[in-house]
Amino acid sequence: MKKICLLGATGSVGGNTLDVIQNHSEQFSLVGFSFNQNIVRAREIIRDFKPKFVTAGNPQFAQDLKHDFPEITVFSGLEGLVELASTDYDLILTAVMGSVGLHATIRAIELKRQIAIANKETLVMAGDFITALAKQNKVPLLTVDSEHSAILQCLQGVRREDVASVTITASGGSFRDRTRAELEGVTVEDALNHPNWSMGQKITIDSATMVNKGLEVIEAHFLFDLPYNQIKTILHRESVVHSMITMKDGASFAELGANDMRQPIQYALTYPNHLKIYNKKSFDLAEIGQLHFEAMDFQRFPMLALAYQVGEQGGSYPTVYNAANEIAVSAFLQGKITFLEIEQLITEAVETHQEVTDLDIDKIIRIDEETRVRVSRKIR
DSSP states (O other): OEEEEEESTTSHHHHHHHHHHHHTTTTEEEEEEEESSOHHHHHHHHHHHOOSEEEESSHHHHHHHHHHOTTSEEEEHHHHHHHHHTSSOSEEEEOOOGGGGHHHHHHHHHTTOEEEEOOHHHHHHHHHHHHHHHHHTTOOEEEOSHHHHHHHHHHTTSOGGGEEEEEEEEOOOTTTTSOSGGGTTOOHHHHTOOSSOOOOHHHHHHHHHTHHHHHHHHHHHHHHTOOGGGEEEEEOTTOOEEEEEEETTSOEEEEEOOSOTHHHHHHHHHTTOOOOOOOSSOOOHHHHOOOOOEEOOTTTOHHHHHHHHHHHHOTTHHHHHHHHHHHHHHHHHTTSSOHHHHHHHHHHHHHHOOOOSSOOHHHHHHHHHHHHHHHHHTOO
């Protein structure tokens, strides 16, 4: 029985993770989880899974749960995430959004626990430090992103020195068939209408701007220790080929599957083994019929081009890119800025950033906070 700690249990990835745990209750148990604001769903999870530890984003919610469930230990806030990461479990899956998962991930690595990362921002912000700490503690960083999971699965049994490149596929998001001129005046509702996946609001907007793919490129650099010129991206509207690797002799291996986040989640929980997955409908290539691929247009998707740029620059540039995006997306979802202003705010933040010397994790966190303040001041 593998004991699972789940950060971000009420989100999209969290819900799929709970489904995997429930479908394989003989293999996994949920011993702890965190949530931000959805206390109704949190109560349901407590009743269904009977965890020992819970962290609430809101201190008042924590007090309510302590009163209603005196048998469990309840933490709160960002400190509560670190306390949760310090409890007794075998694997922690980080599915919180944004930079809030950084300290909890560091704590879990220090304790030499298995790490499954759905929180790509942690690696984007502080990839050099996280990967170095993981190597020092001999902790493998397993990935829950479908694209990186596909690469990981393709790499099994392959000599790393024989790999020429990896290719990350991109659906193109909600506006993939629109020109840049046609992006003027698009609404939040339009942007949230993803053609392939059902995901949380932020990641759906990130898919539309292609920032999400940019974050995945940076994450792949750290996860697989590859230079950026060996990380390719390609448009693939069906999202059937999740990613592929190409060998030096030209052979390519791809991982194909349904648009079901449970598969990469389950593989992270069972790595390197594959368990049966309980699909409502089996994956059928004959029914799909055709697959389409298109070269990536970096002029159409400038945020992906910018991600490669900040990745090559390294240091705290990816931190600035990520922090500016989080503030800009939040503002767009609140109706404070237009869709295209997301790109403008990120670009301005990166272009005006002054790199610091002797970068460490404390400076990374300070730069992240300063970027958020600076970008927020530009929003009306």
